[in-house]
Amino acid sequence: MITKGSNLSKPGQNGGKRYTRYVLVGLVVVLVILTTFSHNFTLKDQRSKLFPGLPGFLGGHKHSKKKNVIFFVSDGMGPASMSMARSFQQHTGGFSYDHMLNLDDFLVGSSRTRSSNSLVTDSAAGATAFSCGLKSYNGAIGMHPDGHPCGTVLEAAKLQGYLTGLVVTTRITDATPASFSAHADLRGMEQLIAQQQLGEYELGRMVDLMIGGGRTNFYPNGVQSSPYGIRGSRTDGRDLIKEAIADGWQYVGDRDSFDALSEGKNVELPLLALLADYDIPFDIDRSDSEYPSLKEEAMTAINALSNASKDSDHGFFLLVEGSRIDHAGHLNDPAAQVREVIAYDETFKAVVEFAKQSDVETVIISTSDHETGGLVTARQVSRNYPEYLWYPEVLEKAQQSCEYLARKLIQERRTVSEQSDVALSKFIKDEIFRSGLGIEDYTADDVEEIKSLIDTPGFLMDKLTDMVSVRAQIGWTTHGHSAVDVNIYAYSNRDNSKTHLLEKLGGNHENTEIGQFMGRYLDLDLEKVTHMIENTTHVQETVSSASSKNPFEYIPEFQRELKA
Numbered sequence: 001m002i003t004k005g006s007n008l009s010k011p012g013q014n015g016g017k018r019y020t021r022y023v024l025v026g027l028v029v030v031l032v033i034l035t036t037f038s039h040n041f042t043l044k045d046q047r048s049k050l051f052p053g054l055p056g057f058l059g060g061h062k063h064s065k066k067k068n069v070i071f072f073v074s075d076g077m078g079p080a081s082m083s084m085a086r087s088f089q090q091h092t093g094g095f096s097y098d099h100m101l102n103l104d105d106f107l108v109g110s111s112r113t114r115s116s117n118s119l120v121t122d123s124a125a126g127a128t129a130f131s132c133g134l135k136s137y138n139g140a141i142g143m144h145p146d147g148h149p150c151g152t153v154l155e156a157a158k159l160q161g162y163l164t165g166l167v168v169t170t171r172i173t174d175a176t177p178a179s180f181s182a183h184a185d186l187r188g189m190e191q192l193i194a195q196q197q198l199g200e201y202e203l204g205r206m207v208d209l210m211i212g213g214g215r216t217n218f219y220p221n222g223v224q225s226s227p228y229g230i231r232g233s234r235t236d237g238r239d240l241i242k243e244a245i246a247d248g249w250q251y252v253g254d255r256d257s258f259d260a261l262s263e264g265k266n267v268e269l270p271l272l273a274l275l276a277d278y279d280i281p282f283d284i285d286r287s288d289s290e291y292p293s294l295k296e297e298a299m300t301a302i303n304a305l306s307n308a309s310k311d312s313d314h315g316f317f318l319l320v321e322g323s324r325i326d327h328a329g330h331l332n333d334p335a336a337q338v339r340e341v342i343a344y345d346e347t348f349k350a351v352v353e354f355a356k357q358s359d360v361e362t363v364i365i366s367t368s369d370h371e372t373g374g375l376v377t378a379r380q381v382s383r384n385y386p387e388y389l390w391y392p393e394v395l396e397k398a399q400q401s402c403e404y405l406a407r408k409l410i411q412e413r414r415t416v417s418e419q420s421d422v423a424l425s426k427f428i429k430d431e432i433f434r435s436g437l438g439i440e441d442y443t444a445d446d447v448e449e450i451k452s453l454i455d456t457p458g459f460l461m462d463k464l465t466d467m468v469s470v471r472a473q474i475g476w477t478t479h480g481h482s483a484v485d486v487n488i489y490a491y492s493n494r495d496n497s498k499t500h501l502l503e504k505l506g507g508n509h510e511n512t513e514i515g516q517f518m519g520r521y522l523d524l525d526l527e528k529v530t531h532m533i534e535n536t537t538h539v540q541e542t543v544s545s546a547s548s549k550n551p552f553e554y555i556p557e558f559q560r561e562l563k564a
Contacts, residue, residue, distance in 0.1 A: 068315035068362040069518055070351055071130070073176055074344050075123060076326025078371025078484050084334065085341035087377070091392040102349035103366065106489040108502055111511045113370045116145040119483045123326065124187040126369025126511060127179035133515035133526060141175065141184040141193065149183035149536045151529025153518050154317055158206045160524060161314035163269070163305045166207060167297045169280045170323035171214030172197065176369065180319055181207050183533065189540035190217045191234055198244050201536045208269045209304060211297045213276035215241070215253070244272050255290050264303025271304065282324055284339040285404040294322060295347040302354055315360050320347065328401070329372030332476040333465045335398035355493045362493050363501065363521060367514060368486035374477030381470055394472035397438025402464035405436045406457050413454050424451060437468055488514065
């Protein structure tokens, strides 16, 4: 240090002044070199090793307090679903008994799932517990149990400067995504939900990106020649897709236009991607040439939101839902559900890999709103003492879901005259039993029963799934939901956040605590948002096809498709 009175600073000694200038110039040069080096060094992990603990431009993060939250919901997936999928993957992949799913490494706790008015929740109340951090009644979409709208994590994050997104495989207006982005008395009010998701309420547009199915609730009933599809459900005559495009939304309506997004690199927010009239097909039925996978949807969203927020002090909040795990549970279809769980598991892995490479502090949480089907990986199929086994190879042989096969059979019956009973029987044996379900040991009674159920799709699907479940020795206790506790999984790419996650989410919790944790982590004021939306319209006189009282909320749409 140069101090007054030292030889270098004595008056008349120019060498001392020159030395001082040299030192100052040298320090500036060193800082410039370090700054340039740290900005251009491409390997983030090496940069942090070279400059440990240094903030900002010296090896730290451009926005040191910037955060991302990616919230996964495995709709309808309970612990037994994980066990079934793990054993299935071990069998089909030829892995040893200690092989685990990707999620298994991130298990931190469990969640209790009841709603405010029932020990058994529905998806709407379950998602509202996550979005608003409070218990509400079955059927509630972003609503307080006393009947007024509650501010959501997504809305509060958007108002605070975060980008927001929804990624699902069901309708984008379905219960889980709706509970984060809309407010309605009942989940069946999907026309109203669609309007709010596009910004038609007090707060304006709160969602920057939506990827999923559900075109039907965005364009008019009776439309037969629309570029978006042919099965509009809206009763008000409005074409919300056309309105959204005029309002500046980038619209994507099929696989080709989704691919043109270049995995999120060619996205202009806001983005509305509606990739199916209703739900995207089960993964077991999904054609890669027609529909993207959940993993493709999620990574496209993450890349788009990351690029759009790269120069911001705030990151993004993204909901990713494995929506159709629940539908497979409602149908008691183990072959479909096991593939849905694995698709979800692969998506979670890809997102964790993204977080590991990200400069932004990122927290990933995964849990379920409830369990569906009362699944158990065992079944007593006779009066004899039960065997201690189940057969994953039976699920491997099944190549289509019962939903797909029921539709296929009904359509085939339309093309076969009543006099062609022999041809219909042959179709059932070859296309439904052998090719579809991988079942060879069917009986003549099975064939006749299937023919007798063609006009009742629900019972037809019951018969098909039970033929698989019995042979696999898989048990189901309900076509609805159960009250079983569900797992919580979590990851963060920062050690301090990892510790915080374990402290706050480790052990057993109410589902509301997960929503409350996300609110605290992002420092959000949900009460303030609640006051802002107190006048939001949350009643729709004409309710769309999904019913909050019908556990098979997607079956009326399935039947409607068959009549189209």
